[in-house]
Amino acid sequence: MLELKDIRWKLPEGEEILKGINLTIPDGKLTVITGPNGGGKTSLAKIIAGLYDPADGKIILDGEDITEWDITKRAKGGIAYAFQQPVRFKGLTVRDLLEMSAECRLKEEKVCELLGEVGLCAREYMDREADASLSGGESKRIEIATVLARKNAKMLVFDEPEAGIDLWSFTNLIEAFQRLKNESGRSLLVISHQERIMEIADYIVVISDGKVKAEGSREVILPQLLSENGAAHKCPLGKSVKEEF
């Protein structure tokens, strides 16, 4: 279980982005954090993964205070993080990244399985460099696969996994999330605007203006989101998600 206690974070220029977030991410559940752009969702995800240090507050993982843990220690402690904007590497292949994630050599079948989960044909990709020759969508799917490869991770954090991927891959992704959800003990935390992802969530948290505006079970929160008036955008399946609360 991950507990966030009064998490505050500000930009170097001083603007406060997170204004006291209190949240509990339960074990073995899929939690979606949603809300308008600029509300602090990605900042919160980066704080959980250790990329940002909170100005105040505590992060507790399974009862242990990990606030001072650096990125590496958090990764070893079981937190996996998929970047919203994937990082490119000249020289490192897709297979290299997946093996680093898995912390072992992977058989070809395993690489196929991981890439297949994000809609990529492994034989075309496993030996390709994870560099700028890959499209944005391809990089994004490989980024997600690096997190799926982290078999020892107990908290998987995905920052807008839907961004930049096509409908077919998005469907695969939903199925992958559902499979992960069914694996015992692993928690999924997904930053997303997509109704399809919220539909498979156990718990939904709405963050706006650096604060938790609403949280609860999908059955309670999702109807509220869909019934609210406000700006909406189309998801890959043509459904819409309200952004104002």
Added chain:
Amino acid sequence: MDEITSKLLGIVSDWDSSAFKGAYNIRENSGCAGRQNSENIKIENKQDNPGIVIRIGSGAQKETVYIPACVTHGGVNDLVYNDFYVEDGADVIIVAGCGVHSDDEEEARHNGIHRFFVGKNARVLYKEKHIGTGSGSGAKRIDPVTDLTMDENSYVEMDTLQISGVTSTNRLTTAKLGAGAKLVIRERLLTDNDETAKSDFSVTLDGEDSGVDLVSRSVAKGNSYQEYHSVIKGNCRCTGHSACDAILAGNGRVNATPELYAGNIDASLIHEAAIGKIAGEQIIKLRTLGLTEEEAEQKIIDGFLK
């Protein structure tokens, strides 16, 4: 064979004398430590200079020849001239490589001058690794000169890697390509401490539809310095691509000066270059996979030079 030579050979050429039945010539401290011919590959001493002549017959198909060289102590200044004659239609893998070792204060140096005459439709894969080892303060120098003359529709791929420990290297590669000939060069250089590396390429595309793809990747760590200079001359309908990518670490410095000359309206030439330190986000990404900062940096460098 010297124990140090055995060790160096394992590093620079994956040499295993017990397993290999083909042609080879092992050079050790300016002398010959072993030679063997095969049915299709004959090696003989050069008459005018120190070195060997390697004649690769057209019957060689995917055949491998080993010609590594080692210097095992200081005070050796090895200069060798090797000529390769590759017959029309031959297909050969040439494993070169050089290890220079010094445990004393004297300089250990190998200077290999290789000339390749590649026949029509012949294919050559040339693999070369360089390393400097030993605890001595004497410089470990390797200064290879490679000159290629490529006939019609021939194909040469040069895969070269400087692993570590070479105090200074001065590399010169020149090539002249006939019609339809293709040259692929993959160079990787690692320098550290106060090491220096200079790599100079000059490729002349004289034959219609000839092409060169030259990619140099380098890592300059410590206080090391590297110079890269390439010239691609397109004198006809041809294609040329060169890319120079360098990673800087510590106080490493790199000076890259690519040059393209189009002497014909149908010459299509491209150059790309990028020099910079390892991107912080790359380190962070690998740290989110559980690597330490140092491990992440090493993985990025290893991958870059792979």
